[in-house]
Amino acid sequence: MNIQHLNIQAKMAITLFLGFVIVATVSSVILLGLALTGEKSGLKIPTVGQISKKYGTSMLVGSMHGSMKEFVSALEDIEVVEQWVSEGAKQEHPLYKDVETIIRYDCRNCHSRTSTMTRAIRSMPFETYEDIVLYTEAGYSWKQMSKQAHIHMYGIASFLIFVTLLFAYTTYKEWVRSALIVLSFSAGFIDIFSWWFIKEIPALAYAIYGFGSVMVGSILLMSALILLDMWKLPRPLKE
């Protein structure tokens, strides 16, 4: 039994499913690139430094470098916030007054409990020092990481199992099938767990970059190979 023996309706269903997977994967890459680079359009490839800032620094600074970058009036303001955070994020710190001003002017219209703005984020107010300091811990907290990890891993596993099972029934060499299946799951696993520990080991930014790329690449490659194998023309008969 291999995938080439499926009837035409099954092949159509698989093709459409893989179309969704490919679009979703490419979309997730675009979204991640935009969020990490702070750009608004196009396919942007983030740098290792941007990845490191996203996962290794505080959510406050990481967001100012990434998804909230467009709302920062002057990029040098991010350095002020970054310095304040790296020096303990205390209210008594001489830079806190500047940080408060930056947040008041650039963030608080949306980040307030009573915001009426189109993109209001009332659940994440920055109105007081106590509000702000919640987002100054470096990297993901245990709570945030547990949340991120379970959502991502359940989500990725739920479609990856279908893709890998389909790939398992292609006619490619056994070692190719085994390698890609193991690679896709393990790359995802290492990528996500690197988020957790990057604040302790900054070099894990390379692991996030590398294994994230391997995971995405393997999903796209397996999808393409399944389609190719499933729909390939029958070989001509030999004399």
Added chain:
Amino acid sequence: MKKISCVLASALLAGSALYGGTGLTLESAKVKGVASLDAGDAAWASAKPIQIVVDQLPYQSEKYTGIKNTTVKMQSVYDSEYVYFKIEYADPTKSLERYPWEKQPDGTWKQLKNPDQFGKENTYYEDRVAMYWDISARGFERRGCAVACHMAENGKINGVDAGKTAGRKFTRAEGQLIDMWHSKGVRTDSVGQVDDQFVNHVADPSVNRNWGRNGDERTGGGYKDNINKEKTAPMYISSKAQPDLFWIHDADKAPFVDTFKAGDRIPAMVVSPFEGSRGDISINSTWENGVWTYVMKRALVTKHPKSAEQDVQFSDLGKAYPFAVAVFDNSQINHVYHEGSISLTFK
């Protein structure tokens, strides 16, 4: 293989389509001779249009039923002395009735109002369009007009009691200035002008009632409320009776004599052209088939005593000038805007 290429190409296109549109530049085209305020002027054929999606609202009014998003089409041309802007956008309703007086069944007069939770009007007001031009405001190039927008938190802005308002405009520090071109359908468009204003750093209503918002210097003219001393009825009527008149030209005003019947309405605004810096932008506005079309004209360089701090100066045609656009649909302060700024360049 061909099928796979199609799938991959579709995937990439679908992915890219999710994130489109940014970094707009409006190129002002040089015209031969002199351009005009006529929206049908042949000069516009040479001007490349841009499309600006305005889809952000500063606050959710209980009574705002206007546009929540629309696309503003803009073009620009310039001649040796003036720069012109043509602005078009869809607005299904032409709204020019601003706080009209209406005679009541008991013979008294009442100004029609329907304020929202912030005391602001969204029913009996005028359609407007505004352009913000950076003079020296920190962050304007990155954030556009949002850099001067400050919403109230529990009745306070910047720690100052802001009353009932939803928000106020001011810049971050002294010396930071924004030029504000504010086309008001009733109050200024009616006399062929844009209200030329500016925004500075004042964040204290005891210094300026309108916080950072100011009118440019004027030497005469302007608009005023049509209200008697007792504030119980109109002060004037128009000597020219027209069915679709929502203002009274100062030159046409006549003493109010009450010969009206219940339900009759009288405009609440007496208008005349501004003199001085406040009146140095001309406009021609029309609403037809659900589309507002505005053509504005201003000198490339203005020469008033305070031009440097009140007006953007297009003195270097090799430079890019950041600006932002907002549309007001029959609302007093709620408006639809875009994030970031647009660049004006001259070619």
